[in-house]
Amino acid sequence: MIIQIYAFTKVEEAIAAVNLGVDNVGFVVGLYDMVFGELSFADAHEIAKSLPEGGTSTAITMSDDADEILRMADAVRPDILHISSELEEVNLDMMAQIRERLAPDIKLMKAIPVEDEKSVKIAQDYAQVSDVLLLDTSRKGFPGVGATGFAHDWNVSKKIVASVDIPVILAGGLNKDNVGEAIMKVRPWGVDSNTSTNIEGSRVEKDLNRIEAFVRAVQKSEFYEKEAH
Secondary structure, three states: OEEEEOOOOOHHHHHHHHHHOOOEEEEEEOOOOOOOOEEOHHHHHHHHHHOOOOOEEEEEEOOOOHHHHHHHHHHHOOOEEEEOOOOOOOOHHHHHHHHHHOOOOOEEEEEEEOOOOHHHHHHHHHHOOOOEEEEEOOOOOOOOOOOOOOOOOHHHHHHHHHHOOOOEEEOOOOOOOOHHHHHHHHOOOEEEEOHHHEOOOOOOOEOHHHHHHHHHHHHOOOOOOOOOO
16 A cells, blocks of 8 residues: 655655655645645755655646646656646646656656545546546635545545546545544555644644654554555
8 A cells, every 4th residue: 555645845854754654755846836835846856866765756736737747747757747736727638648748657646526426437537547546625725636634525435446447545634543444444555645744833844753653554554555666
């Protein structure tokens, strides 16, 4: 099972997280003044190239411009390119174009807002043009998909996991106290934490103690099995 943590802004914290057992190290790329923790292409590349063995770099973009997204991927060279824009901003056609033009060694991940039964069909459609799906929560006032700190209906997420043929990461309000239950309910390929692993009161600084607690909670799950890299 993959453990993914967002959103790192410092190289040393990203390295420390991998050493604590984090698999996917996520960071926000692009200075668009849209979300907290945005990094320049150069700073994001520093994190991506500095990760120790076992660490997978995941670059999240809020851009809705295919050329800009691909320019970022070329500059940062992440292992995974995470498209977190609203569905109407990066639709199926654009996802297909990005995937076709993306370097073959970079995987493409799309964030899917889980709201109701309609989300199952949406996820199935995006699974055709993605390598990985991330199931997250959308809320009014939060740009893109995710980073709200709120959970969604895990019953819908469970249906999505069972109905697609690509890896699925579960996100949305997960913390050390509820991640075990979420894993048991949804049986995802991976789990993700952002807001609950920040320093209390901060939107950008990561708390290594909270990260370690989250990792240990995941590892206690009877369904946890370390993914080979």
